[in-house]
């Protein structure tokens with residue numbers, strides 16, 4: 479694996495859905511991003527901005543309408559048979575709701591060993607022995623191997639899902655709101671676990687979330703989405719220097735450790751999905767304090783602000 483080449487690359491990826499009544503929803507528009515081996519790229523934005531659609535395209539649950547997704551140098555489109563199974567192995571996913579991935583009657587041990595056996599990593603016997611190591615890896619007691627999913631808490635189940643995903647040694651681990659349903663203290667512990675596992679196994683993460691404070695706590699680089707568009711991308715350590723008015727608004731909505739006097743202004747309840755956005759111009763313009771007349775008719779492209787920091791905003795040009 480060349481650490482200077484992206485392990486995952488989205489080139490101008492779009493996804494348009496058509497609802498039953500024929501309406502078009504442009505869930506993702508011309509999104510490009512690169513994920514390098516060993517880094518955590520965080521994707522953040524409000525509900526409906528297209529984060530999970532990106533995750534579902536990367537995991538091949540749905541196909542893009544346009545653009546290409548390159549995993550380790552190869553386009554994942556059109557893969558079949560063994561090559562498709564390899565994609566399913568190389569990209570593991572952790573969702574918000576751990577309950578949805580368990581079969582209610584299969585033990586935790588079976589759930590963990592099934593992954594190893596299915597992907598041809600170990601024999602059934604070796605996988606059964608490995609279960610205890612996997613539980614220890616995610617700081618759970620070995621006795622949980624014989625329990626059924628409903629006998630574990632949400633936080634414990636999410637640790638089990640993470641253990642299974644990591645056991646397969648994926649090239650990319652995609653975490654879609656993986657800690658959003660957990661209590662704040664459990665969420666913090668799971669984030670710490672993810673940070674430790676990332677270092678220990680040199681893992682590469684795409685961490686999707688709506689809470690900027692959570693995303694910044696784990697991501698090395700942050701991609702900000704608004705209404706299907708990537709509007710800003712920067713290193714996490716540059717977040718306080720974000721320039722896009724939407725990212726600035728998101729920053730106001732979270733507590734700042736660096737600037738304790740800054741007032742936290744909660745985000746107004748406003749869905750930004752592809753369904754209710756304006757067709758022309760910048761989708762953020764109606765909410766934007768810096769909007770110019772041209773923002774209503776012209777959609778800005780991502781441009782470099784300075785090395786590795788990109789933003790799409792006409793008021794910055």
Ligand SMILES: Nc1ncnc2c1ncn2[C@@H]1O[C@H](COP(=O)(O)OP(=O)(O)OP(=O)(O)O)[C@@H](O)[C@H]1O
Nearest residue numbers: 495503505524525526527528529530531751752753
């Ligand atoms: N299968 C589908 N058919 C029609 N529209 C869809 C479909 N899947 C998603 N959408 C629409 O695409 C847009 C983006 O949805 P997506 O689930 O990617 O948002 P999200 O950023 O993950 O939001 P959340 O934070 O609530 O999970 C929304 O407007 C959603 O209604």
Ligand SMILES: [Mg+2]
Nearest residue numbers: 529530531655
């Ligand atoms: Mg989502």
